Amino acid sequence: MDFNLGEDITAIRNMARKFAQNEIAPRIAEDEKNHAFQEDIIKKMGQLGFFGCPIPETYGGSDLGFLAHAVVTEEISKVSGSARAGFNMQTMGTAREIYQYGTEQQRNKYVSKLVSTEYLGCICITEPNAGSDTGSMKTKAIKEGNKYILNGGKNWITYAQVADVGVVYAYTNPSHKYKGLSAFIVDMHSDGISSGPTAEKMGWCACPTGEVFFDDVEVPAENLLGGVEGQGFTFLMGSLDNTRLSAAAGAVGVAQGLIDQAVAYANERRQFGNPIGKFQMVQEELARMIVETEAARLMTYRCATQKDEGQLHNTLETSMAKYYACDVASRVADGALRILGAYGYSTEYPVERLFREAKLYQILEGSANIMKMVIATDALGYRKANKD
Amino acid sequence: MKVLVTAKRVTDPDMKIKVKADGSGIELSGMSYKINPFDEIAIEEAIRIKEQSGGEVIVASIGGDEAQTEIRTGLAMGADRGILVKTDGDVDSDAVARVLVKLVEKERPDLVIMGKQAVDLDDNQVPQLLAGYLGWGQACFASKLQINGNTATVAREVDGGIETLEIDLPGIISADLRLNEPRYPTLPGIMKAKKKPLDTIHPADLDVDITPKVVVKGFSNPPERKGGRIVADVPELLKALKDEAGAF
Numbered sequence: 001m002d003f004n005l006g007e008d009i010t011a012i013r014n015m016a017r018k019f020a021q022n023e024i025a026p027r028i029a030e031d032e033k034n035h036a037f038q039e040d041i042i043k044k045m046g047q048l049g050f051f052g053c054p055i056p057e058t059y060g061g062s063d064l065g066f067l068a069h070a071v072v073t074e075e076i077s078k079v080s081g082s083a084r085a086g087f088n089m090q091t092m093g094t095a096r097e098i099y100q101y102g103t104e105q106q107r108n109k110y111v112s113k114l115v116s117t118e119y120l121g122c123i124c125i126t127e128p129n130a131g132s133d134t135g136s137m138k139t140k141a142i143k144e145g146n147k148y149i150l151n152g153g154k155n156w157i158t159y160a161q162v163a164d165v166g167v168v169y170a171y172t173n174p175s176h177k178y179k180g181l182s183a184f185i186v187d188m189h190s191d192g193i194s195s196g197p198t199a200e201k202m203g204w205c206a207c208p209t210g211e212v213f214f215d216d217v218e219v220p221a222e223n224l225l226g227g228v229e230g231q232g233f234t235f236l237m238g239s240l241d242n243t244r245l246s247a248a249a250g251a252v253g254v255a256q257g258l259i260d261q262a263v264a265y266a267n268e269r270r271q272f273g274n275p276i277g278k279f280q281m282v283q284e285e286l287a288r289m290i291v292e293t294e295a296a297r298l299m300t301y302r303c304a305t306q307k308d309e310g311q312l313h314n315t316l317e318t319s320m321a322k323y324y325a326c327d328v329a330s331r332v333a334d335g336a337l338r339i340l341g342a343y344g345y346s347t348e349y350p351v352e353r354l355f356r357e358a359k360l361y362q363i364l365e366g367s368a369n370i371m372k373m374v375i376a377t378d379a380l381g382y383r384k385a386n387k388d
Numbered sequence: 389m390k391v392l393v394t395a396k397r398v399t400d401p402d403m404k405i406k407v408k409a410d411g412s413g414i415e416l417s418g419m420s421y422k423i424n425p426f427d428e429i430a431i432e433e434a435i436r437i438k439e440q441s442g443g444e445v446i447v448a449s450i451g452g453d454e455a456q457t458e459i460r461t462g463l464a465m466g467a468d469r470g471i472l473v474k475t476d477g478d479v480d481s482d483a484v485a486r487v488l489v490k491l492v493e494k495e496r497p498d499l500v501i502m503g504k505q506a507v508d509l510d511d512n513q514v515p516q517l518l519a520g521y522l523g524w525g526q527a528c529f530a531s532k533l534q535i536n537g538n539t540a541t542v543a544r545e546v547d548g549g550i551e552t553l554e555i556d557l558p559g560i561i562s563a564d565l566r567l568n569e570p571r572y573p574t575l576p577g578i579m580k581a582k583k584k585p586l587d588t589i590h591p592a593d594l595d596v597d598i599t600p601k602v603v604v605k606g607f608s609n610p611p612e613r614k615g616g617r618i619v620a621d622v623p624e625l626l627k628a629l630k631d632e633a634g635a636f
Binding site for chain 1: 573
């Protein structure tokens with residue numbers, strides 16, 4: 001077991017940290033307030049190769065791997081959840097999924113353009129009545145000649161209003177439950193697609209979230225992911241194993257961002273004649289925040305390392321990392337707010353924004369309860385979590 | 389055009405520094421390091437010249453093995469190869485300049501670009517010393533650089549305006565803050581940097597004695613500032629300035 005990140009990943013981490021500090025941090029509060037999508041930041045990240053770590057060079061990536069992806073995600077998330085979302089929209093849920101499951105023609109056509117952000121991507125899974133229960137999706141894609149006709153509606157879709165390409169899940173055979181689900185690569189500018197913003201969110205406002213409607217949208221048969229019907233559920237579970245790693249890394253990042261803020265404040269804020277860091281109850285709070293975040297980080301890195309070693313479907317370890325890191329982010333947010341007191345509650349410091357951002361990690365990419373279900377049903381012998 | 393640039397490893401200017409209890413130096417434990425920001429600007433400028441008109445960019449650093457990190461930063465940005473002149477302990481500006489003289493004689497660059505000063509000790513001496521030893525033209529604190537054949541036109545920000553200089557090449561240019569905005573290395577660039585050549589040599593190989601001519605005798609903190617006070621009126625202010633501050 002090697003706990004050393006190595007020269008490459010350390011250099012990349014430093015570069016990502018500098019980018020986040022210099023490019024994102026100075027304007028994030030304002031952009032969040034104005035609900036302004038930071039498209040220029042996302043594009044710049046694409047050009048610099050932020051989205052290509054787990055993608056081979058042939059398809060426009062750097063082949064640096066999943067651990068590098070996790071480390072870079074963490075650095076961006078320390079400063080902004082909105083910018084962090086790009087790692088799933090451009091890499092894990094789109095480019096990586098198409099690379100992992102697509103045909104050679106699909107890989108060549110889409111992967112490098114998503115990695116470079118020439119195309120913005122989105123992932124269309126959730127529907128108004130299909131959240132944790134993904135199997136209850138209603139969206140259908142019925143084959144007619146050499147095309148599919150897509151009908152239905154999706155909600156809570158990150159980048160819905162700005163995406164060029166979507167990975168869309170729909171039933172090609174609605175009478176077969178999970179086995180009737182397929183995945184499609186959809187040109188989001190096609191006729192019959194409309195989108196609009198979802199209800200106003202608690203945070204992550206510099207990243208658009210919306211609903212998408214498909215009304216008799218024609219999708220060429222060659223855009224059926226992998227070229228085989230009925231594989232949608234397998235692809236979805238495989239892809240979630242990757243997007244959940246990214247979510248765990250994001251949660252570790254926001255927790256670390258909150259710790260950095262709390263430490264700086266505890267050193268500066270003076271009460272009763274001392275910096276508040278001198279008080280044992282503040283020390284206790286900080287120590288707990290730091291230890292839990294480090295444990296979450298190690299679980300996340302292990303999960304990434306397993307994938308780098310070829311164990312892609314490590315659902316058990318992914319679920320544990322995702323569940324724990326996302327819960328830790330919320331607890332750390334709570335602790336940071338306690339340390340900053342009224343200043344933490346004020347918009348003058350980034351803590352209140354990061355607090356709001358932390359809360360989403362317990363919900364996105366599979367809720368905490370779903371993760372716990374996967375872990376417990378595996379232990380009880382009801383359903384094996386890992387497929388290979 | 390062949391350009392030699394420098395990449396000094398400096399203590400992170402964003403960190404708070406502490407003087408050692410015995411005053412012998414700065415407390416280095418727990419300190420993070422980065423490339424001197426002015427050197428980063430110099431490297432960026434050299435890479436832009438190469439992108440426009442071809443050639444080669446060589447990054448040199450003088451220091452311990454750790455300084456390879458700063459050289460790799462330059463290589464990741466787009467420089468072609470690196471040279472580490474390995475030293476232990478402090479090296480003063482004059483020794484750095486004499487080492488660079490030897491590197492210049494060995495590499496024969498058309499141009500040397502370096503940061504106007506390193507942000508750790510702020511000496512601002514090496515470019516000028518190097519130009520002096522080599523007998524080359526120098527244009528320091530460049531905020532704009534244009535190469536025209538065998539000359540370089542350099543704009544420098546001076547009090548009250550811009551001064552434009554023209555120097556013959558080969559020559560020495562030192563980079564000021566506004567010369568450019570250095571690029572971020574791309575992730576694939578960082579990977580490729582590892583495979584680029586980086587030679588390590590010693591001052592003795594260059595026949596340079598780096599025994600410092602300038603020795604730092606001690607460090608001390610500036611006196612702690614006392615709090616101000618609000619005075620009642622102008623006469624009281626004048627009296628305090630005269631009697632307490634000794635202003636006149």
